[in-house]
């Protein structure tokens with residue numbers, strides 16, 4: 001069995017994952033706010049999952065930029081920035097080998113091993129969550145680029161001169177089509193007083209509007225929610241049309257909470273993206289939802305070590 005650890009902004013999950021991708025034993029803790037608490041949290045996770053197991057390797061998926069060669073956390077903005085400069089493998093010693101990478105690359109490794117990308121070598125994946133992550137496999141290798149940043153599709157420009165993004169760029173996909181972007185649009189519409197289901201339901205506390213609320217109101221036919229959704233999807237269409245020409249994948253996989261919107265997302269993508277890409281690519285590149293469901297974070301993390309072993 002392999003140990004997968006998924007380090008997120010709100011929680012850290014660890015699980016034993018077998019060679020078929022099944023999760024055997026898992027444990028979750030809240031994401032700590034200091035390095036000392038982080039050490040204790042990892043110790044607790046190891047004790048709860050791997051103490052008496054024969055672990056063949058550890059995979060760690062983490063937000064930010066992780067140097068794959070030695071698992072050093074190079075950049076991790078936000079509440080866990082105390083991990084910057086730390087080597088993740090040190091926290092799980094004596095377990096070895098340890099592979100660590102950005103969480104979107106871990107998600108793609110999971111899809112290549114056990115999900116929609118099985119048997120494929122050229123795959124583009126976007127994780128549409130609070131932010132937008134991305135990863136690219138080319139010729140069966142997870143592409144990292146010169147600085148480890150390659151694949152960050154959330155920071156492709158879709159609105160020239162648009163809003164400032166956390167990355168320093170302006171008008172990134174993440175500023176226009178992420179859970180946070182959709183929520184901000186909806187909150188703005190309610191505060192402006194636009195007559196809509198969103199306003200009827202959330203006038204008392206518009207700041208509590210979630211991405212799922214926007215999707216549900218759009219699905220129920222609310223014109224304001226639909227407009228927000230369709231605008232966002234049009235930015236994703238822009239991004240994918242450009243990315244397909246750059247990456248030329250055999251498959252596009254979309255994961256994250258926004259992908260749970262289902263056909264409301266995939267139908268317009270499958271209709272519009274080929275119109276813009278067929279001429280050069282000569283085919284409609286399939287755009288499909290991620291298949292590794294519950295536990296995709298830990299399964300993806302464990303897949304980092306399995307995939308690198310060619311298992």
Ligand SMILES: [Zn+2]
Pocket residue numbers: 154155156165166167168169170172174
């Ligand atoms: Zn950006």
